[in-house]
Amino acid sequence: MQDFFRNSSGKRIGHRTLLLIFGFVFLVTLFILLRKFYNANTVIVPTNGGTYIEGSVGNMQSLVPWFTVTNDVNRDIVSLVFSGLLKYDPVAKKIKEDLATLRVSAEGKLYTVKLKEGIVWHDDTPENPHPVTADDVVFTFQSIQDPDFPNQILRQNFLGVSIEKIDDRTVQFRLDEPYSFFASNLTLGLIPQKAFEGVPISKFDQVLDFAFHPIGAGPYAFKSLVPTELSTEITLQRFERPIPPEHRLNQVIFRIFPDYSTLLSDIRNLDGVRNVPQDEVGNNLIPRRFIAVQYSLPQYVALFFNLDKTILQDKNLRIGLQKATNKQMIVDAIHEKLVVDTPLLELDATDWRYVYDPKAAQGAFFESDWNLPEKVRLQRLLEKHEANSFGALKISPIVLLDTGAILAVTGSLLDADVGSTLNGLPISVHPDNPDEWIAALPTHGGxxxxxxxxxxxxxxxxxxxxxxxxxxxxxxxxREYKRASIEQDFLERFIRTRNGDLTGENSITVADLYLEKGMLRRRLTTDPFDIRINSHGDRLSLVLLTSPSPPQYQKVANLIAAEWGKLGVHVSVVIPKTRQEFEDKLVSREYDMLLFGQSLLDNLDSYPYWHSAGMQKLTDSKFDLRIDAYNLSQYSSIAADGLLEIIRKTGDDKERQDALNKLQDVLRDDVPAIFLYSPEYAFAYHETVKGIELQSLSLHSDRFTTIHNWYLKEEKIFKPGKSWWSFTPWLFTSL
Structure with missing residues (x-):
């Protein structure tokens, strides 16, 4: 028996060595079994920790909710530092509770909010408690109502609203009229009253200490602002709050770069990129290991007709311009995807889709008395031909006669007796035919x-x-006579083509003709398209104004001008050099058409853009101009106004939907604008960042409404009901 335990060389193996071997095999087997058990009975879950760093292109501005009016990176930061009474939920597409609960009266005029317990400002300490109170709520919103408040656009949202403190945690907002979208106004970030004590309301936008070191009640507290060689770096620290949800990321850092090239030079230090640009062929400019997510906002870009302009008050002309606009060509050229046919983005417009139809456009132009010069010339020739086709006179319609020569005209005496006159000259019996008369028309004058x-x-x-x-x-x-003879030939061929007597290569349509030096000839591929004229001789020439940014606007404007030019519409594109110059022209309505975008935000409220109350009142004084006149078409419709008011006031979903459907029909029929497309955007994040789902955003910053789901770190935990004590039962069931 002892000889059995020998090694390969024939030497005996000792008991200690044997035990070591068996022990090693047992431990390896146990490790494998434990690992298999652990993998089978655990799950990977997110855990707290980590710093998320996002890069963006822009400029650092005030971080005060009152004055964060542009949809840029500053609003992103504000959305994390500050919280409102309510918040927009991009998953449910509804306004939900945030710092407070909400109760709305049955008639929709009384909104009661109650702050949740334990909410404090970021500077709260045990030694200096700083709770969020009803006084802060009243201060935030009543300051906006003051006539001296620096942001007059925001002030419009709270006109006709009385605000009353009920107790330390409860505030009531009483509206003069029901307004079903008012809850959206309560998503504005609350501001601590203590931070602005002693500051005149007119100077609130000048409190720079708070603007660049803000104190809010949001899920992340402002920690630092540090300018670096490449960017401006803003660091936010997770702030523990007594309300859900719990956020996992310890820190969020925003790095604001001057341009995208500089951003890419620091890409290794970034976890996310805001608003990723595209290359020349429409591909997102993102590095490897980054994931790009496409999303759209409730926005549309449209070509607004200024209906104050007499020329554009002709509905047929507007219809013609709409039919002449190739939206698909436009979105393809600028690498967009979402064609828009209505400003009411909540509606399903698949039952009615805009159709590009240049032939129908030409018909609409004809109905509106705008014709190409070729058509006008041809129409006059046809009228003369028609007049010449009947009656006693038979003369060549074109004659080549030098001054001093005469034109002999003859006719039947059955039609005109002797004593009749031709152009005031008496006719006489033809010397060679007694049944005819003759007259000689001079060319020397008289x-x-x-x-x-x-x-x-x-x-x-x-x-x-x-x-x-x-x-x-x-x-x-x-030479003129030869050109006129060619024109007469084309006239005859056009008539025969129209009558169906001539087809094929010899047939002639208006599109085959070109007007040169007052006469028609066959159009060449190199011939330009002339400008349409009306019966008064006015030219169809329009001024199109657009903004210097984004750059896509210039490209779209030039595409429209080129396409319409082929149909005889002259478009002069005006792009001011600065944003201020553009806004001056916009406010004073210095355009025939405006290429611009509008944003509906979370409530999709179209009232400011299409109700007649949003029209600019143009007077002799520029001080009467309103910056909040958002009705860019100067559109006025009693029907549209009534429907927009119903949509705003009603709390009945069916009534609102019916009004929306009717409003879509009204806007479609009136054609106050040509709706083009809804812009798409891209947000990129590193593959190591998990849990990102953007859903239905209303602003770029809404991607952070689900930041509580984002995580960088993971851990394994046992499944429910499992632990290391479950190993032995698992082992016996596995054998």
Whole structure:
């Protein structure tokens, strides 16, 4: 038996060595089993910790909710530092509770908010408690109502609202009229009253200590602002609050770069990138290991008609311009995807889609008395041809006669007796045919003379009553006569084509003709398109104003000008050099058409943009101009106004939906604008960041409404009901 335990060389193996071998095998087996057990009975879950760093391009500005009016990185920071009474939920697409609960009266005019317990400001300490109170709520909103408040646009949201403190945690907002979207106004971040004590309201936007070191009640507290060589760095620290949800990231750092190239140079130190740009072919400019998420906001870009302009008050012209706009070509050119046909973005417009139709556009232009010069010329030729086709006079419609020559005209005496006159000259019996008359029309001037150009030859009876008339065009130039002869040939071929007597290559339509030096010839591919004119001789020329940014606007404006130019509409594109110059022209309505975007925010309220109350009141004084006049088309409709008021006031979902459907029909029929597209944006994050789902955003900053789901760190935990004590039962069931 002892000989059995030998090694390969024949030597005996000792008991201690044998025990070591068995012990090693047992431990390895146990480790494998434990690992298998652990992997089978645990799950990976997010855990707290880590710092998320996001890069963006822009400028550091005031971090005060009152004055964060642009949809940029500053609003992103404000959304984390400050919290409102309520908040927008991009998952449910509704306004929900945040720092307070909300109760709305049955008639929709009384909004009662009650602060949740234990809410404090970021500077709260055991030694110096600083709770969020009803006084802070009243201060935040009553300050906005003051006539001296620096942000007059925000002030408009609280006109006709009385604010009353009920107790230390309860505030009531009483509205003069029901307003179903008022809850959206209560998402504004609350501001501590103590931070502005002793400051005049008119100077609130100048409190720089607070603006660049803000104190809020949001999930993250402001920690530092540090300018670096490449960027401005703002660090936020997680702030423990007694209300859900719990946030996992310890810190959020924003790095604001001057341009995207500088941002990319620091990409290794970033976890996310805000508003990723595209290259020339529409691909997102993101590095490897970053994931790009496309999203859209409730926004649309449109071409607004200024209905104060007489030329654009013609509905048929507006319809023609709409039909002449190739939206798909536009979105493809600027690498967008979402074509928009209505400003009411909550509606499903699949039952009615805009159709690009240049032929229908030309028909609408014709109905509005705007015609291409070729069409006008052809119409006049047709009228003359029609007039010349009937009656006693038979003359060549074009003649080549030098000055001093005469044109002999003959006719039947059955139609005109001797004593009748032709152009005031008496007719006589033809010397070679007694049944005909003859008259000689001079070219040297005087009675009956044919002048160069158009002439109307009149045949009158003895009593001076008209018998017939005939249009004759005269020239003394051989080249002009040749051009006129070619034009007459095209006229005849057009008539035969129209009557169905001529088809194929020899047929002629208006599109085949080009007006040159007052006469028609066949159009060449190199010929430009002339500008349409009306019966008064006015040219169809429009001024299109757009903003210097974003750069896509300039490209879209030029595309529209080029496409409409092919149909005879001249568009002068005006792009001011500065934003201020553009806003001056915008406010004073110095345009025929405006290419611009509008944002509906979370409530999708179209009232400010399409109700007549939003029209600019134009007077002789620029001080009467309103910056909050958002009705960019100067559109006024009793029907639209009534429907917009119902949509704002009603609390009945069915009534609101019915009003929206009717409003869409009204706007579609009135054509106050051409709605083009809804911009798409891209947000990129590193693959190590987990839990990001953007959902239905209303602002770029809304991506942070779900930041509590974001995480950088993970850990394994046992499944419910499992622990290390479960190993032995698991082992026996596995054997």
């Amino acid at each position: 009675t009956g003379s044919l002048k160069l150009g158009d002439n109307l030859v009149r045949l009158l009876d003895k009593k001076g009553n008209p018998i017939d008339s005939f249009y004759v065009w005269r020239t003394a130039d051989d």
